[in-house]
Amino acid sequence: MKVGLVGNQNSGKTTLFNYLTGMNAKIGNWPGVTIEKKTGMIKGTKHEITDLPGIYSLSPYSIEEDISRKFVFDEKPDVIINIVDATSLERSLYLTTQLMELDCKVIIALNMADLLEKKGIEINVQKLEERLGTKVFKISALKETGIDEIVKELDNKEDLIRAKIFDSKIEDAIARVSMDLSGLHKRFVAIKLLELDTRFADKNTKELDELRGELGKNYDTDLEEIIATERYAFIEDTKKECVKEKENVVTFSDKLDKVLLNKWIAFPVFVLIMFLVYYLSVGVVGSSTVDWVADNMDAFGGWVGTSLENAGASEWVNSLVVDGIIAGVGAVLGFIPQLIILFLCISLLETTGYMSRIALLFDKLFRKLGMSGKSLIPFIVGSGCSVPGIMGTRIIENQDEREMTSILVPFIPCSAKLPIISLFAGYFFGEHSGIASASLYFFAIIVIIISAFILSRTKFKHVSSSYISELPEYKVPSIKYVAKDVFDKVIAFIKRAGSIILICSIAIWFLLSFSFKMEYGVDIENSMLASIGKTISWVFYPMLGQNNWGATVSAIQGLVAKEQVVSSMAVIAGLAEDVEEGSQIFAEGTPFAGITVASAYAFMVFNLFSAPCFGAIGAMKRELGSTKKMLKAVLFQTACAWILATIVYQIGSRIENGTFNIANILVIGVIAIVIICICISKLKKKKDGCSNCPYCDNCK
Amino acid sequence: MVLSELKVGQKARIVRLNIQNKEIRRHLLDMGLTRGVEVKVKKIAPVGDPIDIELRDYELCISKSDLRQVEVEVVKS
Numbered sequence: 001m002k003v004g005l006v007g008n009q010n011s012g013k014t015t016l017f018n019y020l021t022g023m024n025a026k027i028g029n030w031p032g033v034t035i036e037k038k039t040g041m042i043k044g045t046k047h048e049i050t051d052l053p054g055i056y057s058l059s060p061y062s063i064e065e066d067i068s069r070k071f072v073f074d075e076k077p078d079v080i081i082n083i084v085d086a087t088s089l090e091r092s093l094y095l096t097t098q099l100m101e102l103d104c105k106v107i108i109a110l111n112m113a114d115l116l117e118k119k120g121i122e123i124n125v126q127k128l129e130e131r132l133g134t135k136v137f138k139i140s141a142l143k144e145t146g147i148d149e150i151v152k153e154l155d156n157k158e159d160l161i162r163a164k165i166f167d168s169k170i171e172d173a174i175a176r177v178s179m180d181l182s183g184l185h186k187r188f189v190a191i192k193l194l195e196l197d198t199r200f201a202d203k204n205t206k207e208l209d210e211l212r213g214e215l216g217k218n219y220d221t222d223l224e225e226i227i228a229t230e231r232y233a234f235i236e237d238t239k240k241e242c243v244k245e246k247e248n249v250v251t252f253s254d255k256l257d258k259v260l261l262n263k264w265i266a267f268p269v270f271v272l273i274m275f276l277v278y279y280l281s282v283g284v285v286g287s288s289t290v291d292w293v294a295d296n297m298d299a300f301g302g303w304v305g306t307s308l309e310n311a312g313a314s315e316w317v318n319s320l321v322v323d324g325i326i327a328g329v330g331a332v333l334g335f336i337p338q339l340i341i342l343f344l345c346i347s348l349l350e351t352t353g354y355m356s357r358i359a360l361l362f363d364k365l366f367r368k369l370g371m372s373g374k375s376l377i378p379f380i381v382g383s384g385c386s387v388p389g390i391m392g393t394r395i396i397e398n399q400d401e402r403e404m405t406s407i408l409v410p411f412i413p414c415s416a417k418l419p420i421i422s423l424f425a426g427y428f429f430g431e432h433s434g435i436a437s438a439s440l441y442f443f444a445i446i447v448i449i450i451s452a453f454i455l456s457r458t459k460f461k462h463v464s465s466s467y468i469s470e471l472p473e474y475k476v477p478s479i480k481y482v483a484k485d486v487f488d489k490v491i492a493f494i495k496r497a498g499s500i501i502l503i504c505s506i507a508i509w510f511l512l513s514f515s516f517k518m519e520y521g522v523d524i525e526n527s528m529l530a531s532i533g534k535t536i537s538w539v540f541y542p543m544l545g546q547n548n549w550g551a552t553v554s555a556i557q558g559l560v561a562k563e564q565v566v567s568s569m570a571v572i573a574g575l576a577e578d579v580e581e582g583s584q585i586f587a588e589g590t591p592f593a594g595i596t597v598a599s600a601y602a603f604m605v606f607n608l609f610s611a612p613c614f615g616a617i618g619a620m621k622r623e624l625g626s627t628k629k630m631l632k633a634v635l636f637q638t639a640c641a642w643i644l645a646t647i648v649y650q651i652g653s654r655i656e657n658g659t660f661n662i663a664n665i666l667v668i669g670v671i672a673i674v675i676i677c678i679c680i681s682k683l684k685k686k687k688d689g690c691s692n693c694p695y696c697d698n699c700k
Numbered sequence: 701m702v703l704s705e706l707k708v709g710q711k712a713r714i715v716r717l718n719i720q721n722k723e724i725r726r727h728l729l730d731m732g733l734t735r736g737v738e739v740k741v742k743k744i745a746p747v748g749d750p751i752d753i754e755l756r757d758y759e760l761c762i763s764k765s766d767l768r769q770v771e772v773e774v775v776k777s
Binding site for chain 2: 089468
């Protein structure tokens with residue numbers, strides 16, 4: 001049997017899905033967490049269940065609604081479980097009235113029943129069943145109560161008669177239209193035809209036009225509005241009959257929003273929260289644990305080396321294990337404590353409901369940049385990993401805004417870039433490493449703002465869309481789910497270290513240990529990797545101030561996974577001769593010895609903005625919809641990275657040498673003023689034009 | 701009067717949706733912004749836009765530019 005799980009955004013579908021299937025799909029407290037459908041088997045049965053993205057209606061206007069509609073028509077589910085947020089029944093039942101028009105069994109799960117009493121709401125389930133003509137169950141997906149009854153109900157035959165909800169004129173029209181139809185979901189299609197739904201436009205006929213005109217006359221508006229209004233009228237009636245409510249009280253969320261959305265404190269609080277997230281993960285946990293793990297890794301490597309020697313292993317096996325595998329994989333595993341804190345913070349932001357407030361807070365600002373307030377959510381998720389960040393752009397309705405956000409999300413330092421930042425900042429900036437790494441985040445934000453500003457006025461046509469989003473109440477996050485979420489992400493990171501990073505480390509070791517003549521144990525300067533690196537190292541000359549093959553090949557490996565940059569550097573440094581102290585990457589004698597503070601910062605900047613890893617590139621291709629757009633985006637990112645890194649080095653190295661003089665400052669100043677003037681004039685033009693007008697489609 | 705002119709705490713009844721963009725109009729209808737429904741302005745974003753309104757027992761944030769096209773009559777509470 002095929003079962004579909006349908007409900008509003010943020011109604012707890014995925015929580016129910018996870019319980020029913022025993023799976024662990026991602027949940028959160030902001031509208032739009034589930035962006036693709038997921039399928040699993042209900043535990044202890046042979047029923048296949050599909051978790052669909054949250055929708056408010058079966059209209060054709062968003063990707064999510066389209067996915068759900070296709071599911072209903074193409075996959076022909078036998079049963080639909082409609083999960084309804086019992087605490088906001090009125091809005092939730094609107095979707096129910098549409099599902100009731102489908103030719104399949106509908107079961108209603110009144111979720112969050114545990115909160116009803118607290119809110120002073122009483123729902124008469126039996127009456128509701130009679131009114132709607134579907135089975136209704138009170139459940140709590142979070143507390144896992146009442147769900148077994150639904151599973152049992154799946155096999156029962158439906159014995160209730162669906163309610164007719166419209167007034168007689170419209171019901172007559174529906175009956176007339178559906179008589180001429182064939183196939184599935186006749187009533188549903190008939191209503192869509194009356195509404196002049198774009199997806200069924202090909203089935204439109206002259207008679208339908210006449211029918212619509214006739215009906216419209218009676219109501220002084222079009223049928224789309226009449227049908228929506230009547231659905232809600234039916235729901236209001238139903239609610240009056242089945243629900244008893246206490247007067248509204250000021251909720252905890254309202255009180256909290258008084259502070260978090262306060263005119264004066266909202267932004268400082270936001271900055272403080274974000275600062276805390278990164279300070280905790282990069283600053284506090286960062287430096288100390290990374291050193292500790294690195295020391296232990298060294299000791300472990302040494303111990304394994306001696307053991308292998310004693311066991312009589314040949315020199316190259318020893319080198320492969322110690323200098324290749326342990327150095328390479330160990331270099332990235334050291335960052336796990338940082339990642340745990342970062343993932344934990346992001347998970348908390350997602351589950352508490354603060355994410356929706358952030359979108360609200362920044363909508364106006366982001367709109368100026370051609371994005372939506374909702375764009376901020378992908379950016380924050382992207383600071384964990386770009387892939388879910390890029391996929392999360394689907395919550396944005398406008399296509400231009402969506403594409404632009406998915407191109408810019410990789411600019412935010414993701415958790416895999418954290419090792420690069422920590423390594424360089426820690427070595428070159430010593431006690432100021434916290435400030436150095438924080439400065440990169442601010443650098444990223446500024447670059448995103450400037451890029452968005454330019455892109456929205458050149459590449460994308462800057463059609464301002466609207467902001468329509470539910471504001472969920474704050475929730476205390478479930479410790480169980482947060483723990484699971486963090487655990488899963490960390491495991492994924494470790495798995496990557498054990499697979500991709502491991503293979504790359506072995507490959508790098510091989511390319512470093514052999515020359516093109518297949519001689520083992522050559523000086524790494526004569527190795528294959530060095531030869532390859534030297535032919536292309538000129539590309540990085542402007543930002544490193546030297547032809548550095550080691551940095552060159554490492555940066556390119558960032559395509560595989562960003563943490564591979566660190567891993568590669570560790571293997572190269574480990575194999576370099578004359579290295580005195582274990583795996584000190586920047587020690588005298590390694591190819592990285594020539595890196596200065598300026599080139600270190602430039603190298604970080606390059607890795608931060610250049611083409612993301614293959615995973616993120618793939619996600620970008622999916623969201624942008626074509627390989628061509630994806631290639632353009634990657635090119636744009638890499639060009640940005642190269643130019644910015646070069647500027648950083650050219651200015652930085654001059655400051656370092658003390659040759660940075662007034663003439664330099666003047667040149668930069670003039671360029672900056674010109675750019676600012678151009679920006680202001682463009683903005684002004686906009687202000688006089690359309691920005692104050694309500695929508696018309698003329699600007700399109 | 702239009703919905704964007706209301707102050708925090710004020711209640712109003714929807715008279716007519718004059719929204720040109722078909723997609724946005726449909727979206728707002730789906731979210732329950734139909735004729736005759738009573739709404740209340742709950743919060744306004746710190747920078748003045750979007751506006752959070754309460755209707756049908758939940759809260760919905762909508763851009764000012766859309767609310768400017770929603771005709772309402774104020775309800776005295």
